[in-house]
Amino acid sequence: xxxxxxxxxxxPRPERPVWVVQLTxxxxxxxxxxxxxPPIIDIVRVFLPDEVDPRGQLDLYADSPWAETxxxxxxxxxxxxxxFIGWRRKxxxxxxxxxxxxxxxxxAPSSEPADSAETVYxxxxxxxxxxxxxxxxxxxxxxxxETGSVVTNYGESAWIAQQSTNLLxxxxxxxxxxxxxxxxxxVNEVLHKCRAENAPLSGGREQRFRSLIAxxxxxxxxxxxxxxxxxxxxxxxxxxxxPDPSALFDCDTNPEKAExxxxxxxxxxxxxxxxxxxxxxRFIPVLQPVAYLGSPSVEYLxxxxxxxxxxxQFQTVYPIIIQMLNETDLxxxxxxxxxxxxxxxxxxxxxxxxxxxxxxxxxxxxxxE
Numbered sequence: 001x002x003x004x005x006x007x008x009x010x011x012p013r014p015e016r017p018v019w020v021v022q023l024t025x026x027x028x029x030x031x032x033x034x035x036x037x038p039p040i041i042d043i044v045r046v047f048l049p050d051e052v053d054p055r056g057q058l059d060l061y062a063d064s065p066w067a068e069t070x071x072x073x074x075x076x077x078x079x080x081x082x083x084f085i086g087w088r089r090k091x092x093x094x095x096x097x098x099x100x101x102x103x104x105x106x107x108a109p110s111s112e113p114a115d116s117a118e119t120v121y122x123x124x125x126x127x128x129x130x131x132x133x134x135x136x137x138x139x140x141x142x143x144x145x146e147t148g149s150v151v152t153n154y155g156e157s158a159w160i161a162q163q164s165t166n167l168l169x170x171x172x173x174x175x176x177x178x179x180x181x182x183x184x185x186x187v188n189e190v191l192h193k194c195r196a197e198n199a200p201l202s203g204g205r206e207q208r209f210r211s212l213i214a215x216x217x218x219x220x221x222x223x224x225x226x227x228x229x230x231x232x233x234x235x236x237x238x239x240x241x242x243p244d245p246s247a248l249f250d251c252d253t254n255p256e257k258a259e260x261x262x263x264x265x266x267x268x269x270x271x272x273x274x275x276x277x278x279x280x281x282r283f284i285p286v287l288q289p290v291a292y293l294g295s296p297s298v299e300y301l302x303x304x305x306x307x308x309x310x311x312x313q314f315q316t317v318y319p320i321i322i323q324m325l326n327e328t329d330l331x332x333x334x335x336x337x338x339x340x341x342x343x344x345x346x347x348x349x350x351x352x353x354x355x356x357x358x359x360x361x362x363x364x365x366x367x368x369e
Contacts, residue, residue: 052068052071053071053072053074053075055071055132055347055348055351056068056070056071058300058347059300060344060345060347060353061353064353066095066096066134069094069095069096070095070096070097070132070133070134071132073092073094073095073096073097074097074131077089077090077092077097077099078090078092080103084166084169084170085163085166085167085170086159086163086203086204086205087156087205088102088103088104088156089103089105089156089157090103091103096134096135097134097135098135103156104152104153104154105129105130105135105138105140105153105155106135106153107135107138107140107141107144107151107152107153108135108136108141108144109141109144109145109148109151111148113144113148113149113150114148117148117149117150118147118149118150118179118180119149119150119152119177119178119179119180120143120144120147120149120150120151120152120178120179120180120181120182121151121152121154121168121171121178121180121181121182122139122140122143122151122152122153122154122155122182122184123154123155123164123167123168123181123182123183123184123185123272124154124155124159124164124182124183124184124185124288125155125156125157125158125159125160125184125185125187125188126155126156126157126158126159126188126350126351127139127155127184127187127288127350127351127352128140128153128154128155128184129153129155129156129157130153130155130357131157131351132347132351132352132353133353133354133357134354137354137357138153138155138357139153139155139184139357139360139361140152140153140155141153142354142357142358142361143361143364143365146361146365147365149180152178154167155184158188158192158203158204158205159188159204160185160188160189160192160193160203160204160265161183161185161189161264161265161268161269161272162201162203162264162268163203164183164185164268164272165268165271165272165275168181168272168275168276169275172275172279177279177280177281178276178281179280179281179282180281180282180284181272181276181281181282181283181284182284182286182364183269183272183283183284183285183286184286184288184335185265185269185285185286185287185288186265186287186288186290186318186321187288187290187350188204189261189262189264189265189317189321190251190261190290190313190314190317190318191204191310191313191350192204193251193257193261193264194249194250194251194257194258194261194313194317195248195249195250196247196248196249196250199257200257200260200261200264201260201264245308245309245310246309248309248310249309249310249312249313251312251313251316251317252309252312252313252315252316258316258317258320259320261317262317262320262321262324263324265321266321266324266325266328266330269283269285269325269330269332270328270330272285273285273330282369284331284332284333284364285330285332285333286332286333286335286364287318287321287322287325287332287333287334287335287336288335288336288350289335289336289337289338289339289350289360290314290318290336290349290350291304291346291348291349291350292304292308292310292311292314292315292349293314293315293318293336293337294336294337294338294339294340295337295340296339296340296342296345296346297339297342297343297344297345297346298344298346300344301346301348301349303348303349304346304349310349311349318336322334333363333364333367335360335363338359338360338363339352339356339359342355342356342359345359
């Protein structure tokens with residue numbers, strides 16, 4: 001029997017199919033991107049300067065050296081999710097902003113309230129929370145100093161009235177109550193609900209929550225490439241043309257939607273009134289001011305003009321809210337004209353400097369029963 005012929009080391013090896021080579025290269029590049037993108041993003045964030053909020057550069061803050069720090073702190077705040085109320089800010093201890101573990105911003109009274117002092121809650125969005133003001137100059141803090149009341153600031157950025165109603169239910173279920181509850185609303189009902197992608201009952205972050213819930217599940221390809229998709233998304237957003245402002249909102253062209261938004265606010269106020277009064281308190285709903293209505297001094301804010309698409313939303317919805325409120329038995333305050341005789345206080349379309357908060361509190365106190 002003949003021995004097997006030895007295999008020559010010079011014999012040509014079979015070539016790998018081209019697709020195998022391509023797949024190997026692709027897998028290598030893909031793996032590198034997955035590992036490299038997250039640290040690249042982190043490194044870029046470290047070297048990028050803090051975004052400068054133009055509001056802090058306004059002349060209104062010329063005598064307020066804390067303003068720039070305030071807006072840096074504000075833009076670095078984080079939130080966390082809560083069932084039924086949506087979100088609240090995480091604890092924060094800064095120079096101008098202090099937030100407790102319960103997500104409540106500090107209220108700074110001038111002295112320790114008396115044991116017999118009235119207990120007051122302030123509900124609402126970022127105007128109540130105090131965007132643009134230090135802790136001691138929020139609406140709640142000024143009210144506390146003026147009245148000696150025990151005041152809690154339950155305001156939260158982007159909150160609508162329904163979130164405040166839900167929070168009241170939570171507070172009363174915890175056997176907490178107040179002698180007086182102010183709910184200062186209106187701006188966020190229009191700003192968020194009038195967005196074309198939102199429905200009349202939507203909250204300010206409904207679309208964000210939906211996208212997170214619908215995000216790729218673990219152990220899927222899309223989940224693995226999320227860092228890469230995020231980087232591509234940010235790149236696309238940076239180079240994409242700005243959307244047509246007139247297409248962002250639709251209340252001015254959708255009367256039925258505008259009416260539903262107004263009704264939702266009124267119904268929530270009535271529900272809150274019944275809840276507060278059933279627990280021995282007094283509920284005061286307040287239709288908050290906005291730079292697009294009344295005759296405030298806003299000539300230094302170029303975005304506040306007669307052709308503003310956002311302004312058209314307020315000019316459409318607010319009159320409906322007022323009409324509906326006048327058809328109820330609610331005792332409410334209309335503050336849409338509160339800054340008409342006041343020098344410049346607006347830092348944007350709805351937030352004001354501390355002197356504006358003082359004017360607003362003065363109106364609340366002059367209407368107090």
